[in-house]
Amino acid sequence: MGESRERPTTIVWDFGGVLFRWDPAALIARTLPHRLSDDHGAQHWKHQFFARPDGEWVAFDRGTLGVDDVVTGIALRLAWPQAEVRAVVDAVPDELQPIDGSVRLLRTLQQRGHRLHFLSNMPAPLAEHLQRQHAFLGLFASGIYSSQVQLVKPEPAIYARAQQLLGLDPAATLFIDDHPDNIEAAQHHGWQARLFTGPEALAVELRELELID
Numbered sequence: 001m002g003e004s005r006e007r008p009t010t011i012v013w014d015f016g017g018v019l020f021r022w023d024p025a026a027l028i029a030r031t032l033p034h035r036l037s038d039d040h041g042a043q044h045w046k047h048q049f050f051a052r053p054d055g056e057w058v059a060f061d062r063g064t065l066g067v068d069d070v071v072t073g074i075a076l077r078l079a080w081p082q083a084e085v086r087a088v089v090d091a092v093p094d095e096l097q098p099i100d101g102s103v104r105l106l107r108t109l110q111q112r113g114h115r116l117h118f119l120s121n122m123p124a125p126l127a128e129h130l131q132r133q134h135a136f137l138g139l140f141a142s143g144i145y146s147s148q149v150q151l152v153k154p155e156p157a158i159y160a161r162a163q164q165l166l167g168l169d170p171a172a173t174l175f176i177d178d179h180p181d182n183i184e185a186a187q188h189h190g191w192q193a194r195l196f197t198g199p200e201a202l203a204v205e206l207r208e209l210e211l212i213d
Helices: 024-031 042-051 056-062 067-076 082-097 098-110 126-133 135-139 156-166 179-186 199-208
Strands: 010-013 115-120 142-145 173-177 191-193
Touching: 024 042, 024 082, 024 179, 042 056, 042 067, 056 067, 082 098, 098 115, 098 126, 098 135, 098 199, 115 156, 126 179, 142 156, 179 191
Parallel strands: 010 115, 010 173, 115 142, 173 191
Antiparallel strands: none
């Protein structure tokens, strides 16, 4: 399904990698530099630790596994000491720092009167951390964390649930995410969507859509 050309009235934001810094390969490299080698670098461990569809972290995102079980499961699967896995998990909140340019765009969109929501793959403890730490999240009318609905992007059901819970008109909804699979899934659901590559490029696209000056 192609994208509608209707001017969007609602913007749905991803969080990690779009509104907040999220570079798990760099996180692992900083936290456990001794784990890096020519054969198994940071990108390999990023996939094994965070990105396996059948892995513990995705279950954490889904809200079906708690943090202690995540640590135990990853340690067993990777044959790492639990203390090392715990160190990576404990470093995640500090990794999720606001991307200043994205926050500025969010504020501009809100000032222009656009309706703002979020749709983020995020475990409950990290969602609670972000809500406590960042007052600018109050700019959103509402949103959905994956752990609240036990669904994760790019599963089609999470987009259907978002439409229902957030009251979205698909053709008038613009979705911003940094993962091509998530963008494609949104487009198949009838949403407009843009792949996030940085605040500067996003600003250009928002101006083309006449959403900001």
